[in-house]
Amino acid sequence: MYQNILRHPGPTPIPQKVQQAMNNNIVSHRSEEFVQFFRETSNRVKPLFGTKQDILLIPSGGTAALEAAAINTVSPGEEVVVITIGAFGDYFVSICEKYGFKVHKLEKEWGQACTEDDLIQFLKPLKNIKAVFATYNETSTGVINPIEKLANVVRTHSDALFIVDGVSCIGGVPGEMDSWGIDILVTGSQKAMMLPPGLSFISVSEKAWKVIENNQTPAYYLNLLTYLEWFAKGMTPNTPAISIIYGLSAVCDLIEAEGFQQTIERHQLMKNMVREGMRALRIGLLTSEEDASPTITAIRAPEGVDLGKYIGHLKQKYYLDFAGGLGKLQGEIFRFGHMGYCFPSDILEAISLMEAGLQDFGYSFEAGAGVKAAQDVFLTKHRN
CATH class of the missing domain: 3.90.1150.10 (Aspartate Aminotransferase, domain 1)
Incomplete structure (x- = not known):
């Protein structure tokens, strides 16, 4: 065949070096050996996000990390803006509506990006917006949003958090979470990160952590405060995707070499x-x-x-x-x-x-x- x-x-092709790394023998995810490896590997992902913040690793698809970003920051009845330029922008709309958020949908024609002026004009009549959600790279249309510019608009024209879906591009495009002012940035393993499906990545700003501490939406598996607590121990609160994390280390080798x-x-x-x-x-x-x-x-x-x-x-x-x-x-x-x-x-x-x-x-x-x-x-x- x-x-x-x-x-x-x-999903995208997996390098042979990564496949070989994932064939390593399984070890206990609570062992000292894996804790050290987990810490080192997650730190090596930071340049791809452009952040000094921790990169939390969730054993899940990217959609779960998007849901985590929403439910950890916004409570039912609070108002959010969702910028949607395609099918995966609509994912954010569905997540937010499912949890009872009041959604203001900034919708562009499929095939077009959201501009700075689009967002400025949309935000003008709105008050008390808790978060603005945007897709960095829209998988359904092959469109990339000007995230740096949109982040600046959010900072300048609101007090909202700026939460970004980077699932189909982080690892292949500039990611400057800290300098651009992104509050939560998410990606998944199976795209530019050159891994199988099953691992998602999420990084959170200091501003967003303060909001999360006061949030009222209940969460168990996707509770980011729990992930942060266990991250300090070099672990996840549940069983991590051990083999994929082995592969992630090899991905970092390849990107660092190039x-x-x-x-x-x-x-x-x-x-x-x-x-x-x-x-x-x-x-x-x-x-x-x-x-x-x-x-x-x-x-x-x-x-x-x-x-x-x-x-x-x-x-x-x-x-x-x-x-x-x-x-x-x-x-x-x-x-x-x-x-x-x-x-x-x-x-x-x-x-x-x-x-x-x-x-x-x-x-x-x-x-x-x-x-x-x-x-x-x-x-x-x-x-x-």
């Missing part, structure tokens, strides 16, 4: 390669250059091609595995993930196989045009 070429927005700034630049390069390749093939893109994500590109259906059949054909014949559209974009776009353990050579491979599939469907284009355009982006970068 051939192995799929996984170009999804998550240099995190170089990791960020690699993701930008791959984004540009994909976008130029699609333009050369006359295939539309959902987002503008300004709003385009470095970790995932949303691509429109090639003209005259049945998108569902095309994506299925690529997987069946060429083992190239893309994700389809979500929600209102289902059947209109597919999503090309280029995050984590992904390199320019992987982009060239994927575009080459896309071209082979287009030929199978009788799509008219200059053979090799997409690969050449992407290759030119790569070569130009390395000549400079």
